[in-house]
Every structure is written in structure tokens, then in C-alpha cells.
Amino acid sequence: MNSGNKQIAVIGAGVAGLLAAVHAAELGADVHLFEKMDRIGLKMGITGKGRCNLTNSAPIGEFIAKTPGNGKFLYSAYGRFSNTDLLALLRRWGMETVTERGGRVFPKSEDAQEVRRLFMRKLEEAGVTLHLSDPVHHILTEDGRAAGVETSRGTWAADAVILATGGKSYPRTGSTGDGYRMAAELGHTVTALRPALIPLVCSNAYCRELQGLSLRNVTLTVAAGGRRKASLLGEMIFTHFGISGPIVLSLSDQVSLWLSQGYAVTGEINLKPALSEEVLDRRILRDLAKFHLKQMRNALQELMPHRLIDVILHMSDIPPELPVSELTRRQRANLRYAVQHMPLSITNTRPIEEAIVTAGGISVKEIQSSTMESKLVAGLYFAGEVMDIHAFTGGYNLQAAFSTGWVAAESAAGQGGTYR
Ligand SMILES: Cc1cc2nc3c(=O)[nH]c(=O)nc-3n(C[C@H](O)[C@H](O)[C@H](O)COP(=O)(O)OP(=O)(O)OC[C@H]3O[C@@H](n4cnc5c(N)ncnc54)[C@H](O)[C@@H]3O)c2cc1C
Incomplete structure (x- = not known):
């Protein structure tokens, strides 16, 4: 794992982690993506009743208004990678979309599995090394900065780590809340977790x-x-x-x-x-x-x-x-x-396991909103629902995961962020 390029470990091959991994690799980093399940994007595959409500066509102000869980924290991420940027990217990648009632955007195929397959292809094309069935247990640090991950198979050194383990709902998709513990081990505050959209x-x-x-x-x-x-x-x-x-x-x-x-x-x-x-x-x-x-x-x-x-x-x-x-x-x-x-x-x-999204998570007060970097541990970045953000239905949660994944990738790869 040493080519002279930036070494980035991404934890979680869900919505945020997948885009973060592909984008960081496209920016020239050597990316290792660790996923505890034997497949990528399991939750993505059940979104929008299997049709995947990717985003919404609403203006960004509406996204913030539809995000009761720290919407304003996302302004900067939406400024860097908005719903229109996502749709342009998907078009470039060959995926057509349709916009339905309420501005909800879906793949034209109306098949969430198509989105999973698309990401699988993009991971390969970008040269991301995918580690399936390989749960990360701890984030390693050295001199106060992220230095790699410890998985069930050993340790991996990295210059930067992106934590994208999702929330705590629908645990059978792999989102069991591991990221909260890993961040707390490094001194991060995890605000009270409760079910939202339940x-x-x-x-x-x-x-x-x-x-x-x-x-x-x-x-x-x-x-x-x-x-x-x-x-x-x-x-x-x-x-x-x-x-x-x-x-x-x-x-x-x-x-x-x-x-x-x-x-x-x-x-x-x-x-x-x-x-x-x-x-x-x-x-x-x-x-x-x-x-x-x-x-x-x-x-x-x-x-x-x-x-x-x-x-x-x-x-x-x-x-x-x-x-x-x-x-x-x-x-x-x-x-x-x-x-x-x-x-x-x-x-x-109903119990949090049945929630569409988890309210609460890693406190956004401890995260740089323009870079998604931890204010406590240099070189550690967050993306997606593991943070204390949650939105209403309508494609707003997926866009939040995509946008923060994109920004975390750019920052971790040293493009436009404050990489130290
Ligand atoms: C039934 C349902 C329908 C939904 N429909 C929509 C919708 O249509 N539109 C919308 O905007 N939102 C929808 N959501 C919400 C949306 O799916 C989530 O907000 C989104 O998936 C969050 O993305 P994420 O990448 O942060 O987390 P996830 O997509 O949950 O991905 C986290 C990944 O991390 C992995 N992981 C966890 N711990 C570890 C570990 N220790 N080591 C390695 N990997 C690990 C998990 O296995 C998982 O693959 C829906 C949610 C549910 C439950």
C-alpha cells in the first residue's frame, strides 16, 4: 500500500463511503474501502421502496429547511456538491434519472440495484481496493492524527481516514452504529441517538x-x-x-x-x-x-x-x-x-432499528463543515448519517450522504480541503 500517493482508508461502503472512495481515487489517492458486509450498499438497495430516491430537485434552501437535524451545517457541502452536481455526475456516468411528484429524483430504471451496480463499476474503474466482509474495529492515530484502521484481518496504515459507517437503523444492512463507538474512542461527542422517520x-x-x-x-x-x-x-x-x-x-x-x-x-x-x-x-x-x-x-x-x-x-x-x-x-x-x-x-x-434515519450522532460542533474534517483528530473525516444530521423523506438524506462524502474525499485527498 505505498505508491507515493495519498493513502486513504474509507470505512463503510454505503452511500457516503462509496462516493467518497470513488472520488478520492479519481483525485489520485490510493483508496482502500472497508465494508463489514459481504456486499456494498445494502441500505442503498432498499431505499425509496427499492427505487432509490436519489435526491430532490428543490433549491438548496429547501434542502436545509427539510433537514431538521443540523441542516445549516450542510450549507457548505451543498455549495461544493449540490443536487444538480449529483445529477450531472450520474449523467456522465451513464445513468438516466426521472423527477417525480414533490421533486423526488429516481433512476429512470426505478431500480435501486442499478445504483449499486453503477458504484461497483465505478469502484473498479477508479482503482479502489475493496475489502468486503472486513469490519473496522478501531481508527488508529499517531501524534494526534489519523494513521490507519484496525480491522478483523489486521491493521492498515493510511494518511487519512473517512468514517462513513451510517446510522443505527436497519442493522441487517450493516448499519449497526459502529462508527459512533470508534469516534467516541477518539474523544468525539456522540449526541443522543433516537429514531427519526419512524x-x-x-x-x-x-x-x-x-x-x-x-x-x-x-x-x-x-x-x-x-x-x-x-x-x-x-x-x-x-x-x-x-x-x-x-x-x-x-x-x-x-x-x-x-x-x-x-x-x-x-x-x-x-x-x-x-x-x-x-x-x-x-x-x-x-x-x-x-x-x-x-x-x-x-x-x-x-x-x-x-x-x-x-x-x-x-x-x-x-x-x-x-x-x-x-x-x-x-x-x-x-x-x-x-x-x-x-x-x-x-x-x-417504533424501535430505532426500524427507523428510516437515525437522529443524533457525531456532534457537528466537532466537525469542520467546509471540509468534513474532525476538529479533534487531524486527517479524520466524516461523511453521511454517522454525523448528527438527519432530514425528511424526499431524497434529502441521500443527498446529504453524497455531498458530505464528496467533500470528505476532496479534503482527504488534499484537493480544496485543509489537508495537513
Ligand atoms: C428503508 C429505508 C429507505 C430509505 N429510503 C431513502 C430514500 O429513498 N432517499 C433518501 O434520501 N434516504 C433514504 N433512506 C435513508 C438513507 O438510506 C440513509 O440516510 C443513507 O443510506 C445514509 O448513508 P451512509 O452512507 O451514511 O450510511 P449507509 O448507507 O447506512 O452505509 C453505511 C455502511 O457502513 C458499513 N459499516 C458499518 N459499520 C462498519 C464497520 N465497522 N466496518 C466497515 N463497514 C461498516 C455498513 O455495512 C454500511 O454498508 C432510507 C433508509 C431506509 C432504512
């Missing part, structure tokens, strides 16, 4: 009854301690344990934080967020008039999905068999209220 556990029995039912154009509001509140309009689904789906995942970061702070968290679903109380009342009266010879159970199918009717009637204290003609004004008010305020008692998130 389904929520609710104690309400009706969630289980409605399991599999998805709702569109509803508002979910979550609240803690009276004053803390957040709300989103969109799609969600009931599950055997509670709730999931896009708006649930997006609100889950907030909920996970409140729960970790010890707050009791409640939620509310508004099935008709576009209607004022008066308009909803008129709508209900119209339906009741139309179905005036029926029982209540059979009078609401135009207002809500069939499976919801009994649940909403129960919440409104209305027997499902009640003839429509016997509904009291009070019961109608109850019904109106239940449609716009379905209560949820949120007791927990």
Missing part, C-alpha cells in the same frame, strides 16, 4: 381495528405539554401498532424528541381539514337527508371510508343501528366533532 405506536384500540386503511388529504396534529404542536396535511395509514405513512414519518422526528424529553404526546386526525365546522355540518345534513330511511351505519359512506364509519359512530356515542331520523342535534354535533378530531394517544415510536 412509525408511531398508539394505545387506541381502533388503530388496530383499522389496520391497513390509508387516508389521503387528512391533517394529523401532534401535541405535547399543551403548547408544543405540529401539524401536517397528507397521507397516512393505520397499522397493527398505531400509525405510519408519509405525514406520520415527517412528524415523527418531533414526536420522538418530545417523548425523549418525557412529554406525554397526543394526536388528532382531521378527516375533513378543508371544511369549516359549518360547511361540514351542512354536508352531514345533506347526507342524512339523502339516506333518511337508513340506519346511521349506512348513511355515512359518502362522507368517509366504509371501515371508518363504526369507529367514528362509536366516538360520537351514536349506536350504528340508530335510524337516521332519530339522530339528535347533540349526536350530530358529536359526529361533526369526531370527524375533525379523531383522538390519538401516542405512547412511543
